[in-house]
Amino acid sequence: MTSSPHHRPAPARTVVTAVFFAFAIGLGLWAGSIPALMRRTGLDVTGLGLALTLHTAAYIAAMAGGGQLARIVSPRRLMQAALLANVPCFGLVFTATSAPGLTVALVAIGLSAGLLDLAMNTEGTAVEREMRRPVLLGMHAAASAAFGIGALAGSLIATQAGPQVCALLVAGVNLPVALAVHRLGPRPDAAVPPLATPRQAGAGRGILLIGIVLGLTIAGEMAAQMWSARFLERQAGELAAYAGAGATFFAGFQAVVRLAGDRLRHRFGDRRVILLSLAIAAAGFATVATSDWFVQSLLGFALVGLGTACVVPCCFALIAQRAAHQAAAALGTASLVAGALRLPAPLALGAAAATWSEAHAFAGVAVGMLVALWLARPASEEPAAH
Numbered sequence: 241m242t243s244s245p246h247h248r249p250a251p252a253r254t255v256v257t258a259v260f261f262a263f264a265i266g267l268g269l270w271a272g273s274i275p276a277l278m279r280r281t282g283l284d285v286t287g288l289g290l291a292l293t294l295h296t297a298a299y300i301a302a303m304a305g306g307g308q309l310a311r312i313v314s315p316r317r318l319m320q321a322a323l324l325a326n327v328p329c330f331g332l333v334f335t336a337t338s339a340p341g342l343t344v345a346l347v348a349i350g351l352s353a354g355l356l357d358l359a360m361n362t363e364g365t366a367v368e369r370e371m372r373r374p375v376l377l378g379m380h381a382a383a384s385a386a387f388g389i390g391a392l393a394g395s396l397i398a399t400q401a402g403p404q405v406c407a408l409l410v411a412g413v414n415l416p417v418a419l420a421v422h423r424l425g426p427r428p429d430a431a432v433p434p435l436a437t438p439r440q441a442g443a444g445r446g447i448l449l450i451g452i453v454l455g456l457t458i459a460g461e462m463a464a465q466m467w468s469a470r471f472l473e474r475q476a477g478e479l480a481a482y483a484g485a486g487a488t489f490f491a492g493f494q495a496v497v498r499l500a501g502d503r504l505r506h507r508f509g510d511r512r513v514i515l516l517s518l519a520i521a522a523a524g525f526a527t528v529a530t531s532d533w534f535v536q537s538l539l540g541f542a543l544v545g546l547g548t549a550c551v552v553p554c555c556f557a558l559i560a561q562r563a564a565h566q567a568a569a570a571l572g573t574a575s576l577v578a579g580a581l582r583l584p585a586p587l588a589l590g591a592a593a594a595t596w597s598e599a600h601a602f603a604g605v606a607v608g609m610l611v612a613l614w615l616a617r618p619a620s621e622e623p624a625a626h
Contacts, residue, residue, distance in 0.1 A: 262417040264383035268390020269406040272484030276398035279379025285341040289590015295346040300579030315363040322356035323418035325336030334407040362568040365560035377501030395484030451577025456612035459585035473592015493545035510554040518613040521547025524539040525606035
């Protein structure tokens with residue numbers, strides 16, 4: 241006798257949450273070890289900007305392509321494949337000994353991580369529809385916690401034992417989670433009722449605007465994740481082993497907010513949560529941009545984490561509501577739109593940091609958050625609560 245779909249959500253939710261954790265642990269380890277890898281490979285700040293731009297291009301291509309691939313391959317199978325691919329890709333990153341080698345490895349990571357991002361969010365929104373209540377932000381909380389743990393561990397491990405040790409940690413997390421996804425099996429054939437009837441009129445424009453908000457927000461998140469360690473190391477060289485603390489504060493406060501985020505979504509609705517969040521994120525980047533003190537910078541990155549915590553998951557949820565059972569394709573389309581803004585962001589940040597300073601680069605990101613705030617008003621129209 242086939243199990244009822246109503247008996248599926250609890251284990252599915254647990255496994256998909258573990259996928260979010262595995263997705264972020266490797267990225268956190270990489271973010272914390274950036275200064276050490278730059279020194280070992282001879283990659284300068286401009287080269288890092290270029291490498292991250294190519295990484296972002298691969299990431300966007302994988303998300304957009306994954307949206308189409310999910311029409312014929314289930315998100316669960318895509319998750320499993322991407323988790324397995326992460327192991328050798330991160331191995332290349334953490335064992336790179338030259339700037340070109342590190343750049344190529346980052347492109348490979350962009351492909352596997354982008355596919356995993358698309359697949360896990362598609363599956364997460366499906367679980368949310370099954371459970372008939374908001375749960376997606378709880379999954380993103382696991383990712384934030386993993387990134388924060390990884391970022392601090394990455395800077396400590398890279399300076400004390402060498403970044404290659406991080407590759408073993410990635411394998412130790414991704415392989416068991418891939419096995420758990422395999423054991424989960426295929427999604428039941430029964431259709432899952434959507435949370436809301438998708439709007440037809442203006443749906444395309446709505447997804448376009450949400451994609452722009454996504455692009456600006458994710459560009460800001462990348463700035464905090466990938467540039468905070470270098471910024472803090474230059475600000476206080478004697479604390480180089482703790483340079484990953486900026487990304488940890490960012491991700492840690494993200495995780496705390498995301499734990500309560502689904503309750504906030506239920507009470508206030510995605511639109512109001514997005515607007516308040518973007519305002520806080522802008523204030524956080526402004527705090528970092530005007531800081532010349534290690535502790536103040538950490539507080540700024542914490543504010544950025546508070547502010548960005550709910551934006552991307554809420555945007556994904558809005559897209560899924562609009563597109564119902566074509567969520568994967570709609571997420572892929574929004575990711576392509578977001579990519580037009582995300583793609584040049586690392587190169588622009590690298591150029592600004594090289595020409596002026598990292599502080600000027602973070603000031604530019606603060607302006608980007610304000611632009612997203614302005615666009616989010618019409619982009620996020622929805623019912624006040626689920």
